Amino acid sequence: MNTDSGNSMLQERLLELLNQVLKPTDLIQMTPYLDDIWSTVLLQVQDDLHAYADRDPASRGRPELILETYASFRAVLFHRFAHQVWLSDSIGENESIAHRLANAGKLQSGIEIHPAACIGSRFVLDHGFGTVIGETCEIGDDCYVLSGVTLGASGIADNRSGKRHPTLGNGVEVGAGARILGAIRVGNYSFISPACVITRDVRAHSRVSVVNQLQLQRDCTASYHGYVGAFVVDSHVHLVGELPNSLSLSAVDADHCLLDWLGFQQVSAGQYHYQYRVCPFRPTEAEWRSPISLRLSGPDHDITLLDPPGLARLVESVVPPQSL
The missing domain is CATH 2.160.10.10 (Hexapeptide repeat proteins)
Structure with missing residues (x-):
């Protein structure tokens, strides 16, 4: 006009x-x-x-x-x-x-x-x-x-x-x-x-920007009720949140099969932040499929964090999958 x-x-x-x-x-x-x-x-x-x-x-x-x-x-x-x-x-x-x-x-x-x-x-x-x-x-x-x-x-x-x-x-x-x-x-x-x-x-x-893939999860069926999440930065796995006092970390594949040949070595621990390095226990020819999820186990909790950002890529860089 x-x-x-x-x-x-x-x-x-x-x-x-x-x-x-x-x-x-x-x-x-x-x-x-x-x-x-x-x-x-x-x-x-x-x-x-x-x-x-x-x-x-x-x-x-x-x-x-x-x-x-x-x-x-x-x-x-x-x-x-x-x-x-x-x-x-x-x-x-x-x-x-x-x-x-x-x-x-x-x-x-x-x-x-x-x-x-x-x-x-x-x-x-x-x-x-x-x-x-x-x-x-x-x-x-x-x-x-x-x-x-x-x-x-x-x-x-x-x-x-x-x-x-x-x-x-x-x-x-x-x-x-x-x-x-x-x-x-x-x-x-x-x-x-x-x-x-x-x-x-x-x-x-x-x-x-916001990275929104991070999943915070709480196990409502156990005595532990804290929120916890996981992600990968600089080839390390980071756990954040209200972390339990005692936990064992393991990985499962897309079929929820335990990757018993893969371990996690703790590098540092704070009140709300644990850091781990991925360490294969032994060579493996077992078949596994992405995505990879983390399982946190302990006397008062059993939590699975589904597909934390970057975890599958990190595991593949350490041990390539036999079958995708």
Whole structure:
């Protein structure tokens, strides 16, 4: 759409949305300050709209389509108004009006953005349903956030006042379902992969991913009820979790046949971390099949950890399988 007609359409839509949400008394209170708020919000929303059109292939680059049909953009639009009202101490009941605007965005999009949250220019909130952005969040310019993201506090209840939500630098991208918790900082142009849980600072230009093959298992039928998991790093088997005091480690193949020719020599032991080296007891010509699972046995437990990441490859490097 051309600039003049686009601005006219945008202003008409903004005014329509304001009239839908605010009470006449709210508009009367805002009237002396509406020009300043309006001009600021109009510029911000224009930038957000064109950034969305540029970065979202599904929109085919059509800002008018986003404005009229994208619920996630509606949440950003309402936040722009809510935040400016929140900052205007001269408006009576400014916090109440700001929350009404924010709630309108939440009801229409499923996205909750506290009106005090500071969001930079050209913000894109794509498929944002379920996203929560807390009160003391600070988001830089050119950030891109997907659905189900939580930018929240590290606690659940009785959180302290003051800065308790994350700060995102410029150009940060956050994948669906990620949780960024606490008063931490994510540096400029970092990429947070989907489903990550971030509780510490992330350096600029970093890419954070989650490795989700690690299985934590608890044996509910025995007297031992701790959680334990296993994975392989640098040719060593690592056990982590609430480890039993006494355990014997062995391996079974895909048919749960014991690999009695394979042993595990303990290299180190801590409270929550044991480390082992794989040691063949003797040469073998027995057939076995991947994947390999670990069996933890002891007087009060018998746990099988299915296919720990990297274990089958490590065993194959020590003793190649006769039959796969």
